[in-house]
Amino acid sequence: ADISISELVDAVNGTPDTASREAGKKVKLRNHAKGFCTSGSFIPNPKLQQSLAIPFFEQAEIPVTARFSLGGTNPHSSDRGAGRFMSLKIDGDKESLNFVTTNSPVFFASNLEEFFTFQTKVKQGAEGKQWLMDNQPNARAFFDYIKTLPPSVSFANSRYFGVNSFLFTANNGDIMPGRWSFEPVDGVINLSQTQLEKLPTDFLKAELLTRIKQQPAAWDLYIQLALPGDEVNDPTVLWPDTRQRLLVGQVLIDGSRDNETATMQCDKGIFNPVLLPKGITPSADPILNARTPAYIDSFIRRL
Numbered sequence: 001a002d003i004s005i006s007e008l009v010d011a012v013n014g015t016p017d018t019a020s021r022e023a024g025k026k027v028k029l030r031n032h033a034k035g036f037c038t039s040g041s042f043i044p045n046p047k048l049q050q051s052l053a054i055p056f057f058e059q060a061e062i063p064v065t066a067r068f069s070l071g072g073t074n075p076h077s078s079d080r081g082a083g084r085f086m087s088l089k090i091d092g093d094k095e096s097l098n099f100v101t102t103n104s105p106v107f108f109a110s111n112l113e114e115f116f117t118f119q120t121k122v123k124q125g126a127e128g129k130q131w132l133m134d135n136q137p138n139a140r141a142f143f144d145y146i147k148t149l150p151p152s153v154s155f156a157n158s159r160y161f162g163v164n165s166f167l168f169t170a171n172n173g174d175i176m177p178g179r180w181s182f183e184p185v186d187g188v189i190n191l192s193q194t195q196l197e198k199l200p201t202d203f204l205k206a207e208l209l210t211r212i213k214q215q216p217a218a219w220d221l222y223i224q225l226a227l228p229g230d231e232v233n234d235p236t237v238l239w240p241d242t243r244q245r246l247l248v249g250q251v252l253i254d255g256s257r258d259n260e261t262a263t264m265q266c267d268k269g270i271f272n273p274v275l276l277p278k279g280i281t282p283s284a285d286p287i288l289n290a291r292t293p294a295y296i297d298s299f300i301r302r303l
């Protein structure tokens, strides 16, 4: 049976429709509830113009509004878990580009039915998780990967992945499928077990906001390009590390626009993973194409 957008949001929120709408209005129930806003800029790599025809990246420096978050609907969840998420709005003179990313390159569902089942079962605790391990190979692969992913010391020391594929226009007119990834300039740094035990449940926000007063948190943004035969429309299928990567530019989070309304209200609206400039279009990945409708439905519930 086809799953509706509303049912997907119910499953994510862990409450059925009416209850979710009520709670959304009352407590602003939403996924990735724990998070904060900050700001900076994006510096495109001028060399990108040698390969891709995306006029958006011809600007010298573009303002960025950022939101860093944890997964789940609990606004008090612990920073000691491994999940780290980064959402960006890059607002150019004429066009905008949004990113809504996770620190796991491995995704747990290849279609909406699997996504729905995963969200429903994880909310049933250990039993539901065991069911997924036994019955959903993509969920199992995700849990196996997460077991090997230690929590990072900082939002600034995590990689982030767009997970879904997009189609990029090359200078010669070719359409090339690719995936976004952000590599932290300071490197990936994870917490040791001893460090982790000493930390409180809230440390990530203060750490990042303190850090960027000294120097910006920076990531290099890449597009990993597919080769013919690579699975484009299934986010659970990773491409080999040997695939060519194009350097798109650098994100610098320095808090320079933290007093502006756009930053202060970054969590009032939505980040839209298919808000794209000319030269980039969404792939046919069913997960990608459900995201923006789901984010809008969730947004309406908390109005």
Ligand code: HEM
Binding pocket: 008, 009, 012, 030, 031, 032, 035, 067, 068, 069, 085, 086, 087, 100, 101, 102, 107, 112, 115, 161, 162, 163, 164, 267, 269, 270, 271, 286, 287, 288, 290, 291, 294, 295, 298, 299
């Ligand atoms: C069908 C697939 C998906 C569904 C139904 C879904 C659902 C949702 C919902 C309901 C929200 C809350 C939106 C709001 O109220 O503003 C949300 C936020 C978010 N999602 Fe998804 N999601 C999906 C896939 C993904 C994927 C693949 C990623 C990562 C690559 C992702 C990362 C995020 C992040 C980071 C946020 C928080 C955005 C913010 O900071 O405001 N989601 N998602």
